[in-house]
Amino acid sequence: MTPAIAPPRIPAASATPAPPRPARPRALPWLLVAGTVAQVLVRLWFARARTGPAADPDETGYLVAARWLAGGPGGDLTGHTFYKGGYPLLLSPAYWFTHDPATVYTLVMGINAVLGALLFPLGYAAARRFGLGRRAAPPVSFAAALLPATTFFGAFALADAVLPALVLAWLLALDRFARHGRAADAVAASLAASYMATVHTRGTVLLAVHVAALVAVAAARRNVRAAAAGGCVAAAGQAAGMVLNARVRAALYPGGARDLAVMLETRLTSVPGQEWALSGAAGQVWYLIVSTWGLAGVGLVAVAAVLVRRRAAAADRTMAAVVLAATFGIAYASSAALPDEHRVGNFAYGRYLTCVALVYALAGAAALARSGGRTALRLTAAAVLAVEIAGLCVTAYAGERLRTHKFIGFDFPEIMFLTDDRAALHLQEATLVACGLLCGFLALSRLGGRRAAPAMAAALAVVGLAALTFAMGPSPRRQSPPPPFPGPAAGGVAADVSLNWVARVKLAYPVWWTRVGRVDIRAGRPPARGVCTVVVALPDGTPPEASWPAHPDGWRPHTGRTGPDGWVSWHAPSCPAARRQ
Structure with missing residues (x-):
């Protein structure tokens, strides 16, 4: 990077002999470590009451993608903006230890805090x-x-939790390459740039700027080999990111993502x-x-x-x-x-x-x-x-x-x-x-x-x-969010096609044990085999029992949420959720 103000130059005639260069302070590494730990603690403090997504569909998109990358069930985010897989890849280890949504979210806050503290x-x-x-x-x-x-x-x-650190690491590595022309610095900068393109669309802009910078440095320093090494790494990283994102898109956006092009x-x-x-x-x-x-x-x-x-x-x-x-x-x-x-x-x-x-x-x-x-x-x-x-x-x-x-x-x-x-x-x-x-x-x-x-x-x-x-x-006392449905987490779950998109997205993360499918209750057909819960819209003033007039025999409603995004869940008599009522 470039200094904000150029240091003053001392004329050679008036220059005095430089004093011996002092030894590197031994306390500096410990100071950096202590400061990093303090940064982690500050970030955890501000996130201490957070137990679930609030910025939807963005947070749910990343969390569901992380769950799928960890081997769990995915979700259907068709029609929404495509949330790339680079950031969920960092979050996926949280699912190795637990499947509880509140605990996973707490671990995600810890991951964000550590990466942000860098x-x-x-x-x-x-x-x-x-x-x-x-x-x-x-x-x-x-x-x-x-x-x-x-x-x-x-x-x-959100990907914004890690992008500032990635951008700064990229700029520092690219700055070293611009000054010294070493291939190792070009490779490090290219790794950061290609990974940022895998994390967010903003990273695509940064990758384009990075490639242009490699060309400019190669022309200025006449160091084509080092720049070529960085270019090859950037191309390979971009290719790997495209493969990852293609898999995430196919798994979580079966009907296609929102096309911003x-x-x-x-x-x-x-x-x-x-x-x-x-x-x-x-x-x-x-x-x-x-x-x-x-x-x-x-x-x-x-x-x-x-x-x-x-x-x-x-x-x-x-x-x-x-x-x-x-x-x-x-x-x-x-x-x-x-x-x-x-x-x-x-x-x-x-x-x-x-x-x-x-x-x-x-x-x-x-x-x-x-x-x-x-x-x-x-x-x-x-x-x-x-x-x-x-x-x-x-x-x-x-x-x-x-x-x-x-x-x-x-x-x-x-x-x-x-x-x-x-x-x-x-x-x-x-x-x-x-x-x-x-x-x-x-x-x-x-x-x-x-x-x-x-x-x-x-x-x-x-x-x-x-x-x-x-x-x-003001942060309220930490409370785990209530389960989405009564009874144990078991059985297939389907959401009616008329359900508001906000309610449909908000179900994708807490329903951790299965992928939320789709059903059209107006078609008059019974839910697919294995589906124990069907979520339907609940307009204001509508009693839960009237939300699905043609429900199969034995299915019983459970009061859900009211308001513009209100819904009610219906449960089959043979499923664990229904037996608990």
């Missing part, structure tokens, strides 16, 4: 690369790793589509800056400045181009493929760029801590200007839709904290508060000496933890 040692390496000293880098990287952008989604079974093509080939994509990309950049309290804005300006700096090294320019291409490529492509769901998050969304939030936050913090004076002031002013322009683009395009469309708090964890409102988006207010926090970091950076970085780190940690506490809300 952001601290990786962030330390990045902070050192950005020019922070050995004393300043640990506190800054520890505090930055606690940003909600890199921590909040770790409390859910048609929407993407329409957006890219029409003027209204381009307006949607560009405005959405601006909204993601706005969210990236605001959600990092303005630090990502400083980092964005500092990284972009490397491209126009005359004396910048070729490797610095290459990595600056890589980071910027990855950022804007993800923002543009994900916005173009995002369906219009009449939600505020269609116009300003932060989740897709969380994978690069730590990179820019560290770059911004390092730039402020190292530059000081007028340079820091100019960087801050440029960051404020960037976030204001991005916010104006969102407001100009979305207009009244920012108030009339549905506001989902899950889309805006940091923004709700900045505006103290869980029910609406106040874009300008959030921008002003974030700029105010950035000015506070600027003031701390001017303390000078060894005090600037620790002071900034302390403030960053306090704000980040406060935002996480606000976003996660």
